[in-house]
Amino acid sequence: MRIKEAIAAKGMGGYYFDDQAAIKMGAVQDGFIYRGKPVTPGFSAIRQKGESILIMLRLEDGQVAFGDCAAVQYSGVGGREPIFLAEDYISLVEKEVFPRLKGLELSSFRELAAQFDGMKQANGRPLHTAIRYGITQALLDAVAKSRHQTMAEVIAEEYGTAIAEKPIPIFAQTGDERYLNADKCIIKRADVLPHGLINCRSKLGKEGELLLEYVEWLKDRVLDQGEDDYRPALHLDVYGTIGQLFNDDIQAVGSYLGQLAEKAFPLQLKVEGPLDLGSKEGQITALKQLRQELAAKKIPVQIVADEWCNTLEDIKEFTDAQACDVVQIKTPDLGGINNSIEAVLYAKKHGMGAYLGGTCNETEYSAKICVHIALATQPDQILAKPGLGVDEGFMITYNEMHRTLALLKSAS
Missing domain, CATH: 3.20.20.120 (Enolase-like C-terminal domain)
Known part of the structure; x- marks a missing residue:
């Protein structure tokens, strides 16, 4: 099974991006917003909407696999990557990542994930962690759909693990x-x-x-x-x-x-x-x-x-x-x-x-x-x-x- 087409759309995150450094410095909360100026690079406000890039991989048989590029609430601090804004990164995904996905044979998830997790941009820099996160999600879903298995089964088979028989806390x-x-x-x-x-x-x-x-x-x-x-x-x-x-x-x-x-x-x-x-x-x-x-x-x-x-x-x-x-x-x-x-x-x-x-x-x-x-x-x-x-x-x-x-x- 191969990937026929890759599609991206701008999406929302499930919460907000918060400038943790400004909050820890005593930013005043007013209702649901924070007053004051952000101090972490890339932020336009101390609290701003969470964003994502939605990845869709259409397979040869018409099935569609999904994965979402998303980043943490407190981006840009604690050694983390900068804030992930969809407008800043969707063009990169479409122009540099998607050409490598189209026509790709869905063989081993583990091998494909390592390949795209280690991918470099044209400028030689690694992809933002959010992009690597979403692309590898979509690859796992695609491999699972190509095998008619659950994603848990694919992971267990490729990493030699036993699937839980009862819920994880x-x-x-x-x-x-x-x-x-x-x-x-x-x-x-x-x-x-x-x-x-x-x-x-x-x-x-x-x-x-x-x-x-x-x-x-x-x-x-x-x-x-x-x-x-x-x-x-x-x-x-x-x-x-x-x-x-x-x-x-x-x-x-x-x-x-x-x-x-x-x-x-x-x-x-x-x-x-x-x-x-x-x-x-x-x-x-x-x-x-x-x-x-x-x-x-x-x-x-x-x-x-x-x-x-x-x-x-x-x-x-x-x-x-x-x-x-x-x-x-x-x-x-x-x-x-x-x-x-x-x-x-x-x-x-x-x-x-x-x-x-x-x-x-x-x-x-x-x-x-x-x-x-x-x-x-x-x-x-x-x-x-x-x-x-x-x-x-x-x-x-x-x-x-x-x-x-x-x-x-x-x-x-």
């Missing part, structure tokens, strides 16, 4: 509606919640008291509203703000995490990005020291790496250093989805927790394709996406997972 994120949307997570029995979007110090409180109060409220809410057999893990993303509060003092940060753990008990607590040291080397060193501090004091908090842990090589470095308990595999940041597959497998092989994440700013197609990656590689949890409203992203992720599991069971 789903992590639902509340966004700024961390109270109202936490109730939604509990009603839907999300396995992991709430993320919380703790992206500026004002959400911690002057001495961290607001976050302590929130964790205690959240624990009580789960115990009060959830059934007796419902004990989700609590996973907070704090974007380095705890480190900011305590001037990156490892012992002080560790003590504060201990207080959070006490408030969360008996629920498991994971904290993502407690520190942000501004470089990969600094981040690895600091998180490893923090992890050792927690172990020495027997504080039951799992550390999750995100900032500066962007590429497959970064993930390997954080894993090899045992700098954290869990790595977030932020799928758009890794470029080709082949890298996300390999990242999950590498983390698991080396005893590292694997969180197949991504961004609220993705699309319904990229979210569904990530479900197939999860079923074929079995990470510890997968992010419900896109969006931050809980309902839509959770539904897309949950339904694609259960739909695929039912199809696979019926065929066995």
Whole structure:
């Protein structure tokens, strides 16, 4: 089976592009917008609409494969690629990428993904990670359609893995509606919640008291509203703000995490990005020291790496250093989805927790394709996406997972 035609269209992301640097510097929120000027290159406002490029590959038999080029909410910081605006990149996709796709024989997904993930532009530069992300999604879908298989089956066959027989735990994120949307997570029995979007110090409180109060409220809410057999893990993303509060003092940060753990008990607590040291080397060193501090004091908090842990090589470095308990595999940041597959497998092989994440700013197609990656590689949890409203992203992720599991069971 060959690719007959490649088509592109400008699309939306499931959320917004936010200038994280400006927000962390204290940008004032007014309704849903932020006042002030952006500071990260490429941004025209501190908050602007999320964008994507929609990829469609028409096959010889008339079937159409889909993939969406999308980038993370906080683009341009933490070692990530610049903001991805469709108008800036669609011509490049059509003029430089599509000619290589037309007439291509759909043989091995793994080989094709490596080829396009490593493709260079005419100027010698690599393709933006968002482009590599969307093109490889479409290639996986195309290979699966050519074989009349699910995408999970293609991955499992080519990477030698076993497909999960039960659902992968789903992590639902509340966004700024961390109270109202936490109730939604509990009603839907999300396995992991709430993320919380703790992206500026004002959400911690002057001495961290607001976050302590929130964790205690959240624990009580789960115990009060959830059934007796419902004990989700609590996973907070704090974007380095705890480190900011305590001037990156490892012992002080560790003590504060201990207080959070006490408030969360008996629920498991994971904290993502407690520190942000501004470089990969600094981040690895600091998180490893923090992890050792927690172990020495027997504080039951799992550390999750995100900032500066962007590429497959970064993930390997954080894993090899045992700098954290869990790595977030932020799928758009890794470029080709082949890298996300390999990242999950590498983390698991080396005893590292694997969180197949991504961004609220993705699309319904990229979210569904990530479900197939999860079923074929079995990470510890997968992010419900896109969006931050809980309902839509959770539904897309949950339904694609259960739909695929039912199809696979019926065929066995």
